[in-house]
Amino acid sequence: MPAPEQPPTLRERKKLRTRQSLVDTAVTLFGERGFDGTPLDALLEQVEVSRRTFFRNFHSKEDVALAAVKQLWDVYLEVLDDTEKSGPLADVFLGAMLTTLERMDDDWYRRFPRTLRLIADSPALDGHTLRHCAEVQTEIARRLDGRNRLELRLLIEFFVAAWRCTLDEWLPDCTRHELPALLRRTCSTMNSALTLEA
Incomplete structure (x- = not known):
């Protein structure tokens, strides 16, 4: 015990x-x-x-300005570690983020949209965020597969792109309950997006 x-x-x-x-x-x-x-x-x-x-x-x-972003991804990595890895990995990534969003408190939901606006208005913060995101993506790949397979790296890139598109849709209203629903919708359109024709 x-x-x-x-x-x-x-x-x-x-x-x-x-x-x-x-x-x-x-x-x-x-x-x-x-x-x-x-x-x-x-x-x-x-x-x-x-x-x-x-x-x-x-x-x-930069670190203090991006505290809400870093908190999100720190919790996401913890949740991903604790998540059973079965079925399509795209579903695993989505499920881990939905669980992460459930764990975020009201203070985080208040700070996060303001942080996103700061990033949009500052090239320095935007660059810092991109570097942090790349580090997180590398860490996800390392934890799932030390061989760093191309397919896994591409899937992580697609998921992060879906997350960014979701945030674009979420702003400016930023209602807490809408974020998970928007993420589900964005991820569900990924396959059809890959088959778009010119």
């Missing part, structure tokens, strides 16, 4: 509150002033933390 989880210590709770405050303030501040035009010191001043505290929590200004 596993030992019961210990409640977080005061220090851990304080660290979590600081991290959350940095994330929430970053999304708001960058949304108001623009990511590229807002120095990191402006964020630190608003949250009243030192550079040392910031860099204990995040690697960079």
Whole structure:
């Protein structure tokens, strides 16, 4: 029988509150002033933390701005690890993302659309997001098949493309319950999209 989880210590709770405050303030501040035009010191001043505290929590200004994106893919990889791998892998990928979306809380659904708008308005964030996405895709392929088969890489690319198209459809309304339904619809059209004729 596993030992019961210990409640977080005061220090851990304080660290979590600081991290959350940095994330929430970053999304708001960058949304108001623009990511590229807002120095990191402006964020630190608003949250009243030192550079040392910031860099204990995040690697960079881009890292804090994209916290919602990185949270999504971190949870997705955990869910994918725990998912039974049977049947078409496209269905496995879809099922894992639907489960991931169920695990996201209201705060995440509030921050995520604002983060997507920040990415759309900032070339620097867009480039950072593309690099992170490529790293996630490589990690998915590694966990499923160390041989890095071309078919698997293509399938992962198709799924990520379907996810991006889904987000384009989801914005600007961003209703929580619509996102899973839109993703199902996008994935269901993938086969017909591949057989489109000129």
